[in-house]
Amino acid sequence: MAYPQPSADQYCLKGYQYFRLLTPLASPGDIYESQQSCHACCVGPESDIANVVVQYFDDQVANFVQQTTISPRRAFDGRIDARNEVTYAPSGMPGRIMFWAADLYDPNFKPTGFVTNTDHMQFIVPQMDVIQYFKPVDALPQRIDRQYLFQNYSVGITYIVVPFYGRKYCYAEITNRTPVTPATIKIIGVNYAITDDSSTGLTVPYHQETVLQATASLATGAQLTKIITATANGTFDALVFGVSADGPAPLKIVTSDDE
Amino acid sequence: MTHAVSLQAAAGLAFDNLQVKWLGNQLPLSIVQFASSVKPVFQEQDVNSHPVINWNTILWSLGSLMVNPPAIAQLGLAAQYVFRMCWMTNQLRVQTLITAPQAASVLSLYNQFLAVP
Numbered sequence: 067m068a069y070p071q072p073s074a075d076q077y078c079l080k081g082y083q084y085f086r087l088l089t090p091l092a093s094p095g096d097i098y099e100s101q102q103s104c105h106a107c108c109v110g111p112e113s114d115i116a117n118v119v120v121q122y123f124d125d126q127v128a129n130f131v132q133q134t135t136i137s138p139r140r141a142f143d144g145r146i147d148a149r150n151e152v153t154y155a156p157s158g159m160p161g162r163i164m165f166w167a168a169d170l171y172d173p174n175f176k177p178t179g180f181v182t183n184t185d186h187m188q189f190i191v192p193q194m195d196v197i198q199y200f201k202p203v204d205a206l207p208q209r210i211d212r213q214y215l216f217q218n219y220s221v222g223i224t225y226i227v228v229p230f231y232g233r234k235y236c237y238a239e240i241t242n243r244t245p246v247t248p249a250t251i252k253i254i255g256v257n258y259a260i261t262d263d264s265s266t267g268l269t270v271p272y273h274q275e276t277v278l279q280a281t282a283s284l285a286t287g288a289q290l291t292k293i294i295t296a297t298a299n300g301t302f303d304a305l306v307f308g309v310s311a312d313g314p315a316p317l318k319i320v321t322s323d324d325e
Numbered sequence: 326m327t328h329a330v331s332l333q334a335a336a337g338l339a340f341d342n343l344q345v346k347w348l349g350n351q352l353p354l355s356i357v358q359f360a361s362s363v364k365p366v367f368q369e370q371d372v373n374s375h376p377v378i379n380w381n382t383i384l385w386s387l388g389s390l391m392v393n394p395p396a397i398a399q400l401g402l403a404a405q406y407v408f409r410m411c412w413m414t415n416q417l418r419v420q421t422l423i424t425a426p427q428a429a430s431v432l433s434l435y436n437q438f439l440a441v442p
Contacts, residue, residue, distance in 0.1 A: 095412030262337025
């Protein structure tokens with residue numbers, strides 16, 4: 067669980083060189099804090115979230131609220147003071163550094179055509195990885211590629227939602243290994259919107275969906291390979307893989323920041 | 326404008342509801358009224374309340390700096406902060422890190438100040 071969050075204080079007091087906040091998002095509203103100053107802030111190597119807002123106290127701006135956004139290729143390499151001794155205006159809250167994902171996430175998302183009684187949603191919950199350095203550093207980490215492996219699925223269509231924030235490349239390969247029946251796969255790119263999809267029967271959610279692979283039927287032993295790139299297909303918050311298969315149908319997905 | 330029956334619904338309706346306030350030049354006042362009313366519900370000494378206090382600080386600051394008519398980008402920011410604050414409040418309630426009455430207060434204040442024309 068993401069809350070209660072680990073405290074940066076312990077890492078600083080024990081002489082660690084950094085505080086690493088690595089956590090799956092508990093909700094789309096996750097916000098984390100540190101009462102420790104630092105020499106640099108960056109997105110860590112395991113982060114699915116691409117854009118993280120860092121808020122800190124600044125004497126010379128209105129309400130003392132200063133923000134910067136860090137991303138896998140754009141760290142903040144400079145001292146940030148937590149300023150616990152002063153207060154933000156107008157709330158009067160003590161100074162501290164705050165972090166939150168600038169990217170949107172919606173655990174209630176269901177793709178168009180989802181059938182409540184038979185289909186299933188499976189989310190790879192996005193991880194946020196932020197590192198606060200307590201000493202100056204020469205080099206900051208790069209975000210790693212992510213690999214996902216799936217093989218067996220629920221009855222109906224299983225929709226697997228894979229984080230794709232800021233990624234530029236995806237390789238997906240599926241092979242139908244069921245002995246008799248065909249398998250199907252479709253791939254959708256999603257950009258989340260702020261929308262009320264908290265219960266069924268509401269108006270159509272505002273999320274944007276792009277079909278990247280129309281439903282394809284795979285006979286026994288048949289294979290489908292799909293490459294998605296930012297240049298050719300655009301950028302998405304998540305990729306949704308809708309798979310139906312009675313038996314094993316190995317699906318390998320690799321996402322990367324490099325095309 | 327739509328009254329929200331839950332904090333998740335309140336989050337999802339944030340953009341639609343704040344747009345009405347924005348069009349009526351009421352957005353800054355509504356945000357400040359909401360945030361200042363939420364403040365006494367959560368105590369700084371309770372670390373588990375900090376995520377809501379943090380969002381409230383950010384939202385309050387934004388609202389207090391807005392000048393009518395706020396730019397559309399400020400409407401977007403405000404909607405995003407309200408969306409996240411409602412989700413966060415709901416999550417802390419689910420984990421019993423804050424009390425049900427605290428969460429109910431946020432929803433009630435949302436409906437009072439942000440979901441009424």
